[in-house]
Amino acid sequence: MNDIIIKNISALILPKKSEQPLKGSEMDELEIIEDAMIVIKDGHVVYRGEETKGYEATEEIDADGMVVSPALVDPHTHVVHGGSREHEMALKRQGVDYLTILEQGGGILNTVEQTRKATHQQLLDKASKNIIRMIQHGVLTIESKSGYGLDRENELKQLEVSREISQKFPITMRHTFLGPHAIPKGMDKDVFLDEMIELLDEAQAYADFADIFCETGVFTIEQSRKYMKAANALGMRVKIHADEIDPLGGLELAIEQNAISADHLVAASTNGKNLLPDSDTVAVLLPGTTFYLGKDQFADARGMIENGGAVSLATDYNPGSCVTDNLQMIMAIASLKLKMTPNEIWNAVTVNAAHAIDVDKGTLEAGDQADIVLWDAPNHEYIPYHYGVNHAHTVIAKGQVVYRRPGLEPLR
Numbered sequence: 001m002n003d004i005i006i007k008n009i010s011a012l013i014l015p016k017k018s019e020q021p022l023k024g025s026e027m028d029e030l031e032i033i034e035d036a037m038i039v040i041k042d043g044h045v046v047y048r049g050e051e052t053k054g055y056e057a058t059e060e061i062d063a064d065g066m067v068v069s070p071a072l073v074d075p076h077t078h079v080v081h082g083g084s085r086e087h088e089m090a091l092k093r094q095g096v097d098y099l100t101i102l103e104q105g106g107g108i109l110n111t112v113e114q115t116r117k118a119t120h121q122q123l124l125d126k127a128s129k130n131i132i133r134m135i136q137h138g139v140l141t142i143e144s145k146s147g148y149g150l151d152r153e154n155e156l157k158q159l160e161v162s163r164e165i166s167q168k169f170p171i172t173m174r175h176t177f178l179g180p181h182a183i184p185k186g187m188d189k190d191v192f193l194d195e196m197i198e199l200l201d202e203a204q205a206y207a208d209f210a211d212i213f214c215e216t217g218v219f220t221i222e223q224s225r226k227y228m229k230a231a232n233a234l235g236m237r238v239k240i241h242a243d244e245i246d247p248l249g250g251l252e253l254a255i256e257q258n259a260i261s262a263d264h265l266v267a268a269s270t271n272g273k274n275l276l277p278d279s280d281t282v283a284v285l286l287p288g289t290t291f292y293l294g295k296d297q298f299a300d301a302r303g304m305i306e307n308g309g310a311v312s313l314a315t316d317y318n319p320g321s322c323v324t325d326n327l328q329m330i331m332a333i334a335s336l337k338l339k340m341t342p343n344e345i346w347n348a349v350t351v352n353a354a355h356a357i358d359v360d361k362g363t364l365e366a367g368d369q370a371d372i373v374l375w376d377a378p379n380h381e382y383i384p385y386h387y388g389v390n391h392a393h394t395v396i397a398k399g400q401v402v403y404r405r406p407g408l409e410p411l412r
């Protein structure tokens with residue numbers, strides 16, 4: 001006997017399973033089956049496709065009028081941290097920019113202070129609230145970075161919390177060591193970078209990837225190259241926060257160092273964008289950050305896709321530059337500001353996001369883990385269109401319903 005049949009699906013969204021991320025025009029291809037069904041057994045998909053007879057299950061879910069898709073993948077978050085930085089909003093309104101706040105000892109360094117003070121349990125409790133919200137918004141695969149410890153004890157504390165989260169919730173996670181995220185107050189940059197390079201060996205027991213913030217006033221291209229080479233030599237795949245604010249050539253460096261992803265890329269050069277299609281690097285765009293920092297220039301998603309590159313989207317949830325854990329909101333900003341098509345957006349938050357963190361997720365083939373979302377939406381274009389709210393109706397993780405949107409019966 002099967003466990004669940006999801007029947008009467010109005011539109012079943014099926015991103016293509018492929019060894020490589022979807023690139024260029026492939027990103028606009030998305031199979032959509034109307035009047036579909038999914039059969040689940042032992043946490044996996046047994047059948048998905050047109051409605052057919054011959055399957056029985058213990059539970060039936062009626063998805064009439066709903067879109068159903070693989071659960072979303074968020075490939076870039078800073079979900080484990082102490083405190084919050086709402087006071088920075090006033091500074092930003094007065095025109096003080098992101099890098100100036102950091103230079104003055106605030107920004108990331110403020111969160112470092114609060115993260116160092118927090119216990120393992122406090123960090124876990126705080127991050128759990130975000131993770132629950134992400135699940136409720138249809139996200140079941142999440143990448144989580146360290147980077148608010150900036151020393152051995154606190155970086156590893158963050159990574160331990162991150163690993164505990166993946167045990168506590170029915171989600172899939174990838175963990176990233178981001179030791180070189182800022183320079184601790186009063187420390188020499190090169191001395192600190194060497195400390196973080198030394199820590200890589202120990203960090204790889206906790207982390208899947210090594211990441212660095214390459215930016216004006218933070219780490220230079222040369223320093224980033226040194227760190228990425230050291231991580232690669234240990235066999236760790238690398239990521240980079242690249243060309244977020246200034247065009248330093250971070251995308252070119254990512255490709256040179258065979259990074260699994262290059263993230264941000266708002267100011268990426270034409271040369272970097274031209275190199276993207278022939279590389280194995282996924283461009284992880286974070287338009288919620290550009291929006292939240294109040295900037296006018298967004299990453300050139302159209303140029304990257306039309307050039308033949310692979311693009312993904314993420315929230316970049318963090319307490320300073322993008323304070324949302326709602327990936328649906330990012331889908332809306334991607335439509336409005338990155339001018340991505342609905343099909344490109346769906347591929348960017350499923351299969352390409354999975355490639356950006358090396359997980360077999362974001363598709364719904366027979367045999368895949370049943371991580372599925374039923375959306376209260378008439379079609380797949382509706383979700384980026386009706387923005388700022390949660391369209392997730394039912395979330396199924398590993399074949400179990402973990403979230404059902406509560407109703408307001410007395411108001412009906």
Ligand SMILES: N=CN[C@@H](CCC(=O)O)C(=O)O
Nearest residue numbers: 108213241316318319320321
């Ligand atoms: N830009 C660098 N790191 C984060 C922000 C971290 C913070 O401001 O706390 C980002 O990806 O946007």
Ligand SMILES: [Zn+2]
Nearest residue numbers: 076078241316
């Ligand atoms: Zn980030």
